[in-house]
Amino acid sequence: MISVLHSRTSKSAGEYVLAALRRSVSPAAAQAISPGMLRNVDAAIVVAVDVPDAWGDALVEWLSKPRNKLIVFGRLPTALAAYLGCREGAWPQAFQEAARSPSAASRETAQSRAVVRYTGRAEHLGGRMWVRPFERFDFTDEWNNLGFGAIRADGSIWAVSAPIDAPEDTRLASVTIDDERVFTYAALWERDAASVLWFNRPVGPIDSFEWRLVENFVSSHRSDRTVCQPVLSEIPWGYDAAITSRLDCDEDVESARPLWDAYRRLGIPFSLAVHTTNLGSDVNHGILRELAADPHAAILSHTATHAPNWGGSYEAALLEGRESMGLIERVTQEAVRYAVSPFHQSPAYALEALSDAGYDGCIGGIIRNDPEFLIARGGALAGLPAGFVGHSQQTMLHGDCMLASGDPLAVFKQAFDLAFETRTLFGYLDHPFSERYQYGWPTEAGRIDAHEKFVAYMSACAGNPLFMNEETALDFLRARSFASVVADTDGLRVQLSPTVTTPFAMTVEWRGESMQVTNGMRLT
Structure with missing residues (x-):
């Protein structure tokens, strides 16, 4: 069991962290506790989220107990900082400016001067010498095709907490500005009785591939x-990569056909997210009916009117979701269970409205807004009912994002590489052409060629990749969100839901091994 410790003032960050942990270890294996629970020897893995100074002595005392693990996100209480040998300095000049990125020009990338750079010590937790800019863009000031969120310098829960330096031999990652190191971002301490992992941010790396370090x-x-707590992988058993892709039909549907034909030639499942204003024209009905009859294809809602922020209110979002669902079902005679957010904007009220409208989940996530929906692992969301899942898919395979120099696909390959090495379910997207806009692609043939080359790259990198349509992928995440890892008299037991199922076996990672999950299996 993982115990999450936060105060009233850090409640928001604490709830996001708790939800992130539950997406990795199952809802039954992580709980919020009071500081008094530190006296309970059963609290062997504790995650302290931006806790106050007053709790520092209790954490130091708790660390003296054998076999314990402590993860600290954000504030290091004074007593704990002293125990770990940390010292606080001063903020760099113009730090907020250094944390922001300029907009990206077409076919180029842009990033902040402030960067997180990992050291070789990250290998202790299965990482490497990664580089994560505080903010980066591949398309104007909206999309980061590498998938992670923004680290801020504004005092929010998404910002670095303090200009603290950990001892050199403990540093996992440092913040640098213009390649000059300024303070520590992450550190790992080993004590005879315990281990400590710290990220200098109240929410830690919940929005990034770096979450893999926490899982490991x-x-x-x-x-x-x-003590070790099992993790349920996003990658189904027997595969070393899981990949899903889709087209978001903002302005047309029928023009998706050439790319659909290409994916059928490749034997790759296909998904369409449909903005139902497009269904006012009968010309777009045929392809939807064909897709509905294809067992390898999936159709999702992309709202009724593609309104920014789902219309700006719960009531508007509820109407958008219901109208879209109803119209797609009338055309296809098939139920629509999942949605894709317009512009990837996914405010909390919209997710609540989708859940209330009967959807089983939503795809979104973009570095520009709604940071709480940029989640490293797909699954259940903070504050939403069980059975509704989210998945972040920020990699936008557009002509506008193909690099003008060097390998045009270099960023997309890097995005997949990060997902592959961190065992992350990888999703990417494109859009069908319309009379008004071709999303930076000079021709359909050029676009298809880029997609085929990207699929070939992923297939060559992974030994046994699993390509899924969006519905199949989200169904897997949903079934995984109902799995439980619970303690019993013989150790740990994995329990699967008898009603929320998936055709793919799940993978459990524990004590350095990966195992196929069977219902009721015991880990001792």
Whole structure:
């Protein structure tokens, strides 16, 4: 069991962190606790989220107990900072400016001067010498095709917490500005009795591939000496990569046909998200009916009118979701269970409205807004009912984002590489052409060629990749969100839902091993 510790003032960050942990270890395996629970020896893995100074002595005392693991996100209480040998400095000049990125020009990338740079010590947790800019863009000031969110310098829960330096031999990552190191971003301490992992941000890396370090820390780090908590992987058993893609039909549907034909030639499942204003023309009905009859294809809602922020209110979002669902079902005679957010904008009220409208989940996530929906792992969301899942898919395969120099696909390949090495379910998107706009693609043939080359790259990198349509992928995440890892008298037991199912077996990672999940299996 992982115990999450936060105060009233850090409640928001604490709830996001708790939800992120539950997406990795199952809802039954992570809970919020009071500081008094630190006296309970069963609290062997604790995550302290931006906790106050007053709790520092209790955390230091708790660390003296054998086999414990502590993760700290954000504030290091004074007593704990002293125990770990940290020292606080001063903020760099013009830090907020350094944390922001300029907009990206067409076919180029842009990034902030402030960057997180990992050291070789990240290998202790299955990472490497990654580089994560505080903010980066591939399309204007909206999309980051590498998939992670923004680290701020504004005092919010998404910002770095303090200009603290950890001892050099403990540093996992540092913040640099113009390649000059300024303070520590992440650190790892080993004590005889315990291990400590710290990220200098109240929400930690919940919005990034770096979350893999947290998973490896709790599931396998020092497994011979410390407690380990199993992690349920996003990658189904028997595969080393999981990939899903789609077209968002903002302005046309029928023009998706050439790319659909290409994906059928490749034997790759296909998905369309349909903005139902397009269904006012009968010319767009035929392809939808064909897709509905294709067992390898999926159709999702992309709202009724493609209104920014789902119309700006819960009531508007509820109407958008219901109208879209009803019209697609009338055309296809098939139920629509999942939605894609317009512009990837996914405010909390819209997610609540989709859940209330009967959807089983939503795809969105973009660095520009709604940071709480940029989630490293797909699954259940903070504050929403069980059975509704989210998945972040920020990689936009557009002609506007193909690099003008070097390998045009370099960023997309890097995005997949990060997902592959961190065992992340990878999603990417494009749009059908319309009379008004071709999304930076000179020709349909050129676009199809880029898609085929990207599929070939992913297929060559992975030994046994699994390509899924969006509905199949979200169904897997939904079934995984109902799985439980619970303690019993013989150790740990994995329990699967008898009603929310998936055709793919799940994978559990524990003590450095990966195993196929069977219902009721025991881990001892």
